[in-house]
Amino acid sequence: MTADTRSSADLRAAYTADYFLGDCGGYETYRTFGGKRLDARLACLARLIALREGATPLRVLDLGCGRGELTRHCAARGHWVVAVDYAPAALRLAEECFAGEPRLRARVTLCQAPVTEPSVWQGPYDLIFAADVVEHLAPDEVARLYGLAARHLAPDGLLLVHTFPNLWYYRYGHPRRRRAAAARGEELPAEPRSAYERLMHINEQSPRRLRDQLRTAFPWFLLWAGDHGDPTGSLARSFTPSDWRAAPSLFALAGHAPVAAARVVAALLCPAPLDANAMLIENNPEIDFATLNARIAARLAAYDPPAPDAAAAVAEHAAPAGSAPPPPATASAMDESGGMRVATLAELLLLEDRALVEAERLLASIDELV
Numbered sequence: 588m589t590a591d592t593r594s595s596a597d598l599r600a601a602y603t604a605d606y607f608l609g610d611c612g613g614y615e616t617y618r619t620f621g622g623k624r625l626d627a628r629l630a631c632l633a634r635l636i637a638l639r640e641g642a643t644p645l646r647v648l649d650l651g652c653g654r655g656e657l658t659r660h661c662a663a664r665g666h667w668v669v670a671v672d673y674a675p676a677a678l679r680l681a682e683e684c685f686a687g688e689p690r691l692r693a694r695v696t697l698c699q700a701p702v703t704e705p706s707v708w709q710g711p712y713d714l715i716f717a718a719d720v721v722e723h724l725a726p727d728e729v730a731r732l733y734g735l736a737a738r739h740l741a742p743d744g745l746l747l748v749h750t751f752p753n754l755w756y757y758r759y760g761h762p763r764r765r766r767a768a769a770a771r772g773e774e775l776p777a778e779p780r781s782a783y784e785r786l787m788h789i790n791e792q793s794p795r796r797l798r799d800q801l802r803t804a805f806p807w808f809l810l811w812a813g814d815h816g817d818p819t820g821s822l823a824r825s826f827t828p829s830d831w832r833a834a835p836s837l838f839a840l841a842g843h844a845p846v847a848a849a850r851v852v853a854a855l856l857c858p859a860p861l862d863a864n865a866m867l868i869e870n871n872p873e874i875d876f877a878t879l880n881a882r883i884a885a886r887l888a889a890y891d892p893p894a895p896d897a898a899a900a901v902a903e904h905a906a907p908a909g910s911a912p913p914p915p916a917t918a919s920a921m922d923e924s925g926g927m928r929v930a931t932l933a934e935l936l937l938l939e940d941r942a943l944v945e946a947e948r949l950l951a952s953i954d955e956l957v
Contacts (some may be wrong), residue, residue, distance in 0.1 A: 622684030645713040651720035655681025710739025733804035808841035835896035
């Protein structure tokens with residue numbers, strides 16, 4: 588196979604809005620929620636933020652930020668973020684993630700530049716994300732990126748890497764899947780990659796390639812195979828060679844100080860806080876929270892807990908199956924804290940374009956208890 592001699596500079600013009608909104612992983616979620624929720628792929632990486640979170644906000648660098656969903660998520664969790672992408676279309680979409688959220692936007696610096704441009708690196712950083720970036724860079728660019736990351740990480744900081752595809756998933760796993768499909772009378776295409784993948788993936792990573800470049804830059808790293816449906820993958824259980832070839836994605840952590848694999852597994856098994864996934868939001872001037880709070884408070888003040896059977900019946904009526912439990916009786920629709928507050932069920936319903944109908948339904952369900 589002929590080596591790809593292109594660099595990311597050769598591909599800059601290909602990173603258009605059409606790509607980000609029609610092929611780049613997670614585009615359906617972005618188009619549905621405007622960047623205010625994470626797709627399953629980014630949600631896996633977001634779980635790892637907990638490895639460094641504490642009492643003070645983190646300094647985060649989001650390399651190749653793309654549409655900006657992960658950038659916004661970090662800001663919603665209270666962190667300071669520098670987001671870098673050389674594509675103008677990416678930064679326009681990232682800006683749109685913060686529609687109606689000026690306080691979140693103030694926590695973010697958007698930089699249009701290559702991820703290996705030294706001037707945009709102003710560490711130390713507690714977390715550096717390289718989410719689906721390295722496969723878009725030439726090997727020498729990846730080496731420069733890792734070198735910059737090693738120099739600009741805080742002593743206990745972490746570089747978080749996700750890359751798709753695991754090269755072995757396509758090179759070795761796809762032919763097996765084609766043969767299995769043919770035995771069932773089905774047909775898979777000879778080429779599994781999309782047109783954009785063929786154009787833009789100039790350096791797809793195998794486990795060995797990713798390992799070798801990380802070990803040249805970092806005294807410690809942790810590499811595993813898996814996917815968003817199985818994020819712990821080879822980190823949680825022993826993988827055979829066939830398992831490595833069947834895993835769609837590769838993950839890695841790297842830094843100056845080790846992190847126990849058990850902590851990483853625990854973080855991956857714990858979903859990221861929902862309040863950062865579009866539930867911590869700016870005050871919405873279209874919602875009269877003072878009036879809504881007063882109405883809810885008045886209903887709750889007159890509320891006597893019903894018998895258990897009645898309570899269960901009302902809960903079933905007020906919340907669709909599978910939805911989050913109702914807020915506690917002491918909750919209000921807005922609990923302000925520096926311009927941000929945790930949304931309750933009443934407000935979440937308002938924010939999903941069912942404002943009047945659902946708010947009235949919530950209040951009516953409370954009325955039924957009084």
